[in-house]
Amino acid sequence: MSRTGIIHDRVRVDRVRVLIVEDSQDQRELLRRHFEMAGCDVVAAESAESAIYAYESGNLHLDLAVVDLLLPGMDGWELSGRLQLDRPDCPVVISSVLDQADYPPTGAAMPKPISRANVLAVLSAYVPRWIAP
Numbered sequence: 799m800s801r802t803g804i805i806h807d808r809v810r811v812d813r814v815r816v817l818i819v820e821d822s823q824d825q826r827e828l829l830r831r832h833f834e835m836a837g838c839d840v841v842a843a844e845s846a847e848s849a850i851y852a853y854e855s856g857n858l859h860l861d862l863a864v865v866d867l868l869l870p871g872m873d874g875w876e877l878s879g880r881l882q883l884d885r886p887d888c889p890v891v892i893s894s895v896l897d898q899a900d901y902p903p904t905g906a907a908m909p910k911p912i913s914r915a916n917v918l919a920v921l922s923a924y925v926p927r928w929i930a931p
Contacts, residue, residue, distance in 0.1 A: 846872035
């Protein structure tokens with residue numbers, strides 16, 4: 799690691815890293831854009847399985863995970879439980895069109911449609927080291 803905080807994959811280690819798991823490409827890109835505009839590095843996955851592969855194979859430190867519930871294959875309920883076991887220090891935020899009463903007990907919710915204000919509020923509430931750009 800260099801003195802500038804850059805690691806080999808050009809991700810700054812001093813920036814907040816967010817995992818986005820969303821099967822809709824449009825929603826995934828919208829979330830990516832909002833989090834990047836907030837100064838975060840983003841790892842985006844279209845399925846739970848690809849998300850698990852990404853954080854296990856890269857041994858990624860995650861500051862926040864945003865998970866859609868309706869995913870192909872492993873669903874968001876199962877993935878949120880797995881993330882809580884695998885990365886207990888990483889807050890899991892549920893992002894879904896479903897009623898919040900149906901969300902798993904992660905403690906954090908960001909119902910769709912998502913706005914930049916929602917993203918900033920989640921970062922403020924669940925990632926203490928995040929500093930607004």
